[in-house]
Amino acid sequence: MDNLVEINNLSYSYKDKTIFHNLQISIKKETTNLILGTNSSGKTTLIRILSGILPSENSINVNGIILNKKNIKKYLLSIGAVFFDDVNKFLFDKVIDELAFPLENLNYNKKDIMNRINEVSKLLEIQNCIDKKTGELTIFEQVKVLIGMSIMHNPKVIFLDNALSKLTNNEVKKLFKLLDRIKTNTTICITSSDMEHILSFDNVIVINEGKTLFNDIPNNVLQHDNELARSGFYIPPMIDLSLKLSFYGLVDEIIVDVDRMVDTLWK
Amino acid sequence: MEIRFENVFYKNKLENINLKLNNDKINGIYNYNSFIKLMNNPKLLEKGNIFIDDKVYKNFDPKIISIVDKDKGFYTSKVIDEIYFYSKIRNYKSTTIKQDIICWLKEFGLDESILKRIPHSLSQTEKYFIKIICNLIYKPKIIIFKDIMNGMDYNNRKLIKKIINKLNEEGILIIVTSMDSNILYDLTEELFIFDRKKLLISGNTNDIYTDIEKLNNSKVDIPVFSRLTYKANKEKGVNLFYRKDVRDVIKDVYKNV
Numbered sequence: 001m002d003n004l005v006e007i008n009n010l011s012y013s014y015k016d017k018t019i020f021h022n023l024q025i026s027i028k029k030e031t032t033n034l035i036l037g038t039n040s041s042g043k044t045t046l047i048r049i050l051s052g053i054l055p056s057e058n059s060i061n062v063n064g065i066i067l068n069k070k071n072i073k074k075y076l077l078s079i080g081a082v083f084f085d086d087v088n089k090f091l092f093d094k095v096i097d098e099l100a101f102p103l104e105n106l107n108y109n110k111k112d113i114m115n116r117i118n119e120v121s122k123l124l125e126i127q128n129c130i131d132k133k134t135g136e137l138t139i140f141e142q143v144k145v146l147i148g149m150s151i152m153h154n155p156k157v158i159f160l161d162n163a164l165s166k167l168t169n170n171e172v173k174k175l176f177k178l179l180d181r182i183k184t185n186t187t188i189c190i191t192s193s194d195m196e197h198i199l200s201f202d203n204v205i206v207i208n209e210g211k212t213l214f215n216d217i218p219n220n221v222l223q224h225d226n227e228l229a230r231s232g233f234y235i236p237p238m239i240d241l242s243l244k245l246s247f248y249g250l251v252d253e254i255i256v257d258v259d260r261m262v263d264t265l266w267k
Numbered sequence: 268m269e270i271r272f273e274n275v276f277y278k279n280k281l282e283n284i285n286l287k288l289n290n291d292k293i294n295g296i297y298n299y300n301s302f303i304k305l306m307n308n309p310k311l312l313e314k315g316n317i318f319i320d321d322k323v324y325k326n327f328d329p330k331i332i333s334i335v336d337k338d339k340g341f342y343t344s345k346v347i348d349e350i351y352f353y354s355k356i357r358n359y360k361s362t363t364i365k366q367d368i369i370c371w372l373k374e375f376g377l378d379e380s381i382l383k384r385i386p387h388s389l390s391q392t393e394k395y396f397i398k399i400i401c402n403l404i405y406k407p408k409i410i411i412f413k414d415i416m417n418g419m420d421y422n423n424r425k426l427i428k429k430i431i432n433k434l435n436e437e438g439i440l441i442i443v444t445s446m447d448s449n450i451l452y453d454l455t456e457e458l459f460i461f462d463r464k465k466l467l468i469s470g471n472t473n474d475i476y477t478d479i480e481k482l483n484n485s486k487v488d489i490p491v492f493s494r495l496t497y498k499a500n501k502e503k504g505v506n507l508f509y510r511k512d513v514r515d516v517i518k519d520v521y522k523n524v
Contacts, residue, residue, distance in 0.1 A: 038420040039392035165418045193420045234421040237491050240513045258494045266503040
């Protein structure tokens with residue numbers, strides 16, 4: 001698989017503080033990626049840079065388009081981004097207006113906009129939300145609508161900052177079923193400081209002290225549990241238990257499901 | 268300090284709720300939305316009574332109750348103004364307010380220079396900590412922390428736990444809310460679990476999470492190690508003890524596998 005996103009030697013400072021120093025990240029096509037970092041490690045800053053909100057010159061390449069002043073319009077068409085912690089996430093009263101907005105901005109005609117709204121709402125199972133007011137949506141519906149907005153213009157990659165933090169475990173499971181459908185067209189990157197859902201991702205990029213600590217499949221990243229704990233990550237109880245039991249040779253894979261763990265330990 | 272619900276009814280969300288929370292212990296609430304709504308606006312109450320220290324609670328009193336909610340925005344354009352704003356609208360005056368702010372910043376590991384920053388430029392964690400400080404500075408008697416550990420890493424979980432304990436020792440009535448039973452198990456001493464309009468169970472947190480039978484038929488979240496112990500005991504006849512710490516669970520499993 002080819003790399004879709006390449007970040008090369010990205011450096012960024014805020015006042016006297018270095019946030020990234022020669023950061024290198026590559027992200028493969030058609031994958032779901034967790035960008036994992038402890039609190040204040042620069043995850044949101046990274047997404048702001050990747051979205052062109054904060055400056056960077058020639059360090060970022062998405063699908064062959066380098067992010068710089070000259071390419072910014074072309075670049076922005078290839079990405080989508082949502083900041084889930086922003087207080088005012090919605091601009092309009094109605095979901096349908098919210099979904100239409102990205103394409104209206106790109107001068108699509110009404111028919112094409114409606115067709116795309118129907119496609120996206122079917123993909124994300126939000127058909128019943130289309131005519132609702134944004135203020136009436138549940139948190140899970142809000143997340144799905146915001147993701148819907150970010151893929152309306154068919155970008156190559158979407159960057160979702162902290163998309164999972166307010167969802168229940170069940171909602172995250174449902175969301176991943178939907179993301180699996182999206183990723184065939186649009187690569188997905190989600191930031192989090194939480195490892196609770198790490199095994200649901202195809203790939204994990206751990207950033208720590210301004211650099212990439214790991215960029216690998218979840219199981220391989222978790223083998224570095226001591227280093228992750230030393231770096232200040234909170235390791236969820238079942239993952240922690242699994243890793244420690246596997247160290248003692250009592251299980252041979254990471255098991256997060258309690259029922260499966262009991263059945264594996266006492267057959 | 269005590270909050271008491273007597274036969275409380277609220278829309279079709281709470282039905283005949285009786286409970287008592289006090290500042291002796293750290294209180295936890297699971298499935299907390301309706302509770303917070305009522306504490307924020309007691310006028311929503313349809314039947315029954317809420318008392319604070321034996322006085323009927325009719326109007327939200329921001330001088331007494333503080334609800335720390337990460338999702339609320341900032342009202343001003345500078346961190347220091349934001350902190351003062353919370354005190355100003357509550358008419359709180361103190362000669363030590365500046366020192367208090369600096370003490371709390373230290374407690375949260377934040378540099379004084381943050382006071383001059385624009386709230387929008389802060390990281391999510393810095394925003395959360397500033398919001399907590401805004402709510403502590405006017406010295407409320409009851410503090411409700413909504414979704415307390417959501418998005419926090421290991422070090423910040425430890426820090427928040429330390430601060431919660433400190434506030435509780437100072438006599439503040441602390442209520443932490445979460446949908447994650449592992450967090451409530453770790454943090455609270457007294458627990459109130461709401462499930463479908465009812466108060467399903469309340470009491471000592473340890474007792475609740477080591478007596479899983481009562482929770483088993485509900486949809487409420489159960490701490491993973493308690494579930495593991497219960498299932499091993501019940502279905503496999505393995506005699507594990509109920510533990511909170513992963514190291515203790517491993518020792519138990521190792522002995523019994």
